[in-house]
Amino acid sequence: MPRTPAGDGLGAAATCGAETDFAAVRAELGLARDYPAEALAELERPVAGLPGRRRDATDLPLVTLDPPGSRDLDQAVVLQRRRSGYRVHYAIADVAAFVTPGGALDAEARRRGQTLYLPDGKVPLHPDGLAEDGASLLPGAVRPAVLWTFDLDSDALPVRVSVCRAIVRSTARLDYRGVQGELGLGVAHPSIELLPEVGRLRRKQAAQRGAIELGLPEQQVEPDGAGGWRLMLRPRPAVEEYNAEISLLTGMCAAEMMLSAGTGVLRTVPDPEPDVVAGLRRSADRLGVHWPSGTSAGGALAALPADRPEALAVHVAAARLLRGAGYTAFDGGAPAQTGHAGIGAAYAHVTAPLRRLVDRFAAEVCLATADGRDVPRWARDALAELPSAMGGSDRVAARVERACIDQVQAWSLAHRVGAEFPATVLRSANGSAGEVYIADPPVIAPCSGVPGEGSRVRVRLVRADPDTRTVAFEVA
Structure with a gap:
């Protein structure tokens, strides 16, 4: 939960x-x-x-x-x-x-x-x-x-x-x-x-x-x-x-x-496959998050301080454990x-x-x-x-929740295109495209040019379209 x-x-x-x-x-x-x-x-x-x-x-x-x-x-x-x-x-x-x-x-x-x-x-x-x-x-x-x-x-x-x-x-x-x-x-x-x-x-x-x-x-x-x-x-x-x-x-x-x-x-x-748990452990190591030997994935996640950006990135990566x-x-x-x-x-x-x-x-x-x-x-x-x-x-419930959140994100940010925000990188693919979390306002959205997961960056809002419910950022 x-x-x-x-x-x-x-x-x-x-x-x-x-x-x-x-x-x-x-x-x-x-x-x-x-x-x-x-x-x-x-x-x-x-x-x-x-x-x-x-x-x-x-x-x-x-x-x-x-x-x-x-x-x-x-x-x-x-x-x-x-x-x-x-x-x-x-x-x-x-x-x-x-x-x-x-x-x-x-x-x-x-x-x-x-x-x-x-x-x-x-x-x-x-x-x-x-x-x-x-x-x-x-x-x-x-x-x-x-x-x-x-x-x-x-x-x-x-x-x-x-x-x-x-x-x-x-x-x-x-x-x-x-x-x-x-x-x-x-x-x-x-x-x-x-x-x-x-x-x-x-x-x-x-x-x-x-x-x-x-x-x-x-x-x-x-x-x-x-x-x-x-x-x-x-x-x-x-x-x-x-x-x-x-x-x-x-x-x-x-x-x-x-x-x-x-x-x-x-x-x-x-239960997650051992290689999936091992992959998460490697991600935690890259982010500098300590995972004590012999500790289960659940125990390691529960011990993470919630306010650290690298800990948030580990939790996002941990979603793969519950597929x-x-x-x-x-x-x-x-x-x-x-x-x-x-x-x-x-x-x-x-x-x-x-x-x-x-x-x-x-x-x-x-x-x-x-x-x-x-x-x-x-x-x-x-x-x-x-x-x-x-x-x-x-599946319908998940689509409803996501669509409503996307709609309000787009409505809320439509007048702020070009503005910059501090953000935490949640996901990074090939060191460029990824997803970021902005605390104020609380937004999770795609972002281009991101560095590694867990990084703190400044991002610029490049799109907020209420008609398509899309929001996108780029690293400033």
């Missing part, structure tokens, strides 16, 4: 003018705005046939923790002390309670694959009436959920895992910014006061697993308050990383559950490829069913496995189709 580097440029913004939407991006990529009427009509009819009884867990003081303003609330959590360890209850929206298998809503969700986020509005996986209302774990509302319970030891390693269908009621909607501020004051909501403690232990476990995390700048587009848009680096509060560890814990336990049953779908990234990401479905035994190199373990998506198609089906496999019953036919039959559906939607 990316980590935003500290140092120069954090929070810097590039503001564009009167442009107000991303209609050209939507048109170019064929993004639908409206949901089919027949799919919306299905939301008015109850779904029957879900197996098992629901546990009444409305007494749990669950809370949601998301970006400010979120309404599609997939997860709610409460952490408790348990002798020398911890107990974590993690409720996930039960989307299967609202979607009829084989119906119009199911078909449209399979076509979309995931929610796509644009600065001027999202293209949702599910209708807002489901994702932001009926199935969302909004505070005070009684909702169906898939409830995971983890008993962790003193190192935050799971010693007991259970999952069942339940009825839950979230008690509060919290956001990262507010919780991070409260933690800075030494206070926290009682339901998550143990989150930093457990989160730090889980991050320590990630390092021991050899998880590979890329410390790359995360560009983000947001409104500038004057009808336009600005480009910023997205700060990642520590509490967001801690919260992500609960989701990762769930995904790893779900993967182990599916592997034991011989049926499921995993999110997989193959080949995809989904692996299996039925009748564990597949040959089970691991996720970025996490350092087998992993499955089960915690965001409102926003991602695969989670609904993966959760159903886990529920059936925990109950000792057969996976429902509607879920089992879908497994083979999910890798293609999710892979296609991942």
Whole structure:
């Protein structure tokens, strides 16, 4: 998972003018705005046939923790002390309670694959009436959920895992910014006061697993308050990383559950080949970055200071370690490829069913496995189709994100052609063409005449074309 580097440029913004939407991006990529009427009509009819009884867990003081303003609330959590360890209850929206298998809503969700986020509005996986209302774990509302319970030891390693269908009621909607501020004051909501403690232990476990995390700048587009848009680096509060560890814990336990049953779908990234790791080590040596003998790639990356330009170049080069990401479905035994190199373990998506198609089906496999019953036919039959559906939607999501960022970069810099900026060389090909990172405004773009990776240079803006969404620099 990316980590935003500290140092120069954090929070810097590039503001564009009167442009107000991303209609050209939507048109170019064929993004639908409206949901089919027949799919919306299905939301008015109850779904029957879900197996098992629901546990009444409305007494749990669950809370949601998301970006400010979120309404599609997939997860709610409460952490408790348990002798020398911890107990974590993690409720996930039960989307299967609202979607009829084989119906119009199911078909449209399979076509979309995931929610796509644009600065001027999202293209949702599910209708807002489901994702932001009926199935969302909004505070005070009684909702169906898939409830995971983890008993962790003193190192935050799971010693007991259970999952069942339940009825839950979230008690509060919290956001990262507010919780991070409260933690800075030494206070926290009682339901998550143990989150930093457990989160730090889980991050320590990630390092021991050899998880590979890329410390790359995360560009983000947001409104500038004057009808336009600005480009910023997205700060990642520590509490967001801690919260992500609960989701990762769930995904790893779900993967182990599916592997034991011989049926499921995993999110997989193959381990990098030894020659790829050796190549990265050579790049680090050329940049003067120390890589201790015997240290894994993940450990070496985690130890790099985020504000050094040569360290940023190493992280960019390290992206080659995480090639080949995809989904692996299996039925009748564990597949040959089970691991996720970025996490350092087998992993499955089960915690965001409102926003991602695969989670609904993966959760159903886990529920059936925990109950000792057969996976429902509607879920089992879908497994083979999910890798293609999710892979296609991942590619569209990446294109949407890149197009929106490119658009705002071009809007923001169109009036500054000829200006010079300090920059860090991220990539260099044949010692001339490459890519640079500018901290203020936060821009990543092609540049000609660059020296070696990790170098600090001054660059001149030679092109910023909003019509083609292209920005280019040359070494000044």
